Amino acid sequence: MASNSKKAKPKFDKETYMYWYKSMLLVRRFEEKAGQLYGQQKIKGFCHLYIGQEACGSGAVTALKEGDKWITSYRDHGMPLALGMRYRGEEDRSPEQVMAELFAKETGTTKGKGGSMHIFDKEVGFVGGHGIVGGQIPLGAGLAMGEQYRGTDNLCICFMGDGAIRQGAFHETLNMAMTWKLPVIFVIENNMYAMGTSVERTSNVTELYRLGAAYDIPSEPVDGMDVEAVHEATAKAAERARKGEGPTLLEFKTYRYKGHSMSDPAKYRTKEELESFKSQDPIEQTKQRILEFGFATEEELAAMNKEIKARVLDAVKFAEESPYPDVSEAYTDVYEQEDYPIMMD
């Protein structure tokens, strides 16, 4: 950690460190609250928390630009919060809208019809939130292909879990993406488990980034607990994509502190393993760097924490006070074929 070195110099500017700290803290507090509300049965259905993995989202946000597309799995609350804070600043209502979606309210990001696994926010380039494991991988390449076809300099960053890469769609997509030099960054968030199944139990290949070699895709492992490392690797991959050189495969080594979803007591792993990752906590690492570089004081960071906690409570209030969607909404935003119109009564 940077705090061990007396001569450590910041690699990035103050604004970047403060954004990392604030966005990761928002995600952590938001998710803690979501977990609590789930326990109280105020949030129902599926709910997968991003606690522990915050650096993977926030570090990539600062390495990319507006116009780029983002796609991920059902563990999708953190990214829209981080993107909203980055691009909308003070105006941002992402905490309210994502929380309202968890409550299935009409003010949610998907009008209360998608729930926790299907958060979307087109304005900041966030294209979901996908419940089918690996389903977002070909969609991500398709988004990149769209950008290539239109001749923009945008790219798509496509996140997936370590379980998703065992799907055939992963291999087919990597093959075509490299053949067509699509502007896409594939990111495996390796949190070591797919539900209760460890990486070792699903393949001999446990250094997941190595899978890219089969398709000649430049690939590398990244410390996913270190937001600076995430930023640097993503920036390098983005440069490659924008130059027309095609995809990169990054393996962010990370950890989820909580169970897979809300009903998982996580008995398949040891306390020591969990503690070893908590000791590399991305928020704590960033805090130490901020203090060391003199970008803020302990008191200022404590005040920020207080402010964020209040913000999350405001989001809960907003969600609770919002109405449920009208019954007629069941017939909107769904596919309808002319020959088979949806019957309204």
Ligand SMILES: Cc1ncc(C[n+]2csc(CCOP(=O)(O)OP(=O)(O)O)c2C)c(N)n1
């Ligand atoms: C095609 C498909 N198969 C199975 C499931 C059930 N399922 C939901 S999450 C999950 C584990 C995926 O783990 P990983 O890709 O490592 O992502 P993580 O949850 O760790 O973020 C499984 C098997 C599903 N949603 N879709």
Ligand SMILES: [Mg+2]
């Ligand atoms: Mg996993």
